[in-house]
Amino acid sequence: MxxxxxxxxxxxxxxxxxxxxxxxxxxxxxxxxxxxxxxxxxxxxEKVQLVGFGSFETKHRAERTGRNPKTKESITIAASKVPTFKAGKAFKDAVAE
Missing domain, CATH: 1.10.1220 (Arc Repressor Mutant)
Incomplete structure (x- = not known):
């Protein structure tokens, strides 16, 4: 490997x-x-799309309830905006060669 x-x-x-x-x-x-x-x-x-390479955009995560792993106590996780990337077909195909 x-x-x-x-x-x-x-x-x-x-x-x-x-x-x-x-x-x-x-x-x-x-x-x-x-x-x-x-x-x-x-x-x-704004979405950024590079044809053949991929696209960058933001996803909005809603507020949700989580659990503190140490105390097992319920906590509220605030809403957030996170960047994402989705590879384009040509990019995926080139990497797969």
């Missing part, structure tokens, strides 16, 4: 810079701008 490998942001910046034949600094600016734009859109309840 293959050991889990993780690409961090610095490695992503370097890989994008190499693939796009741009500097690491330019790559970092572009990646940060893209991530900031996605985050800002989700904050405004």
């Amino acid at each position: 293959q050991e889990d490998q993780t690409m961090n942001k610095t490695e992503l910046i370097a890989a994008v810079a190499e693939k796009a034949s741009i500097s690491k600094k330019e790559s970092e600016v572009v990646i940060n701008a893209a991530l900031d734009t996605i985050i800002d859109s989700l904050k405004n309840d």
Whole structure:
């Protein structure tokens, strides 16, 4: 079995810079701008859809009752807004190869 490998942001910046034949600094600016734009859109309840890659959107979780595992006491879990990602078909197919 293959050991889990993780690409961090610095490695992503370097890989994008190499693939796009741009500097690491330019790559970092572009990646940060893209991530900031996605985050800002989700904050405004806008869906971000990248055809062939996938879509980012927010889901609203209603207030619910939970249980404190230590004390077994019932607690109220506040309503929240969470980001979600759904991979597109082309992305899924590419990864499955």
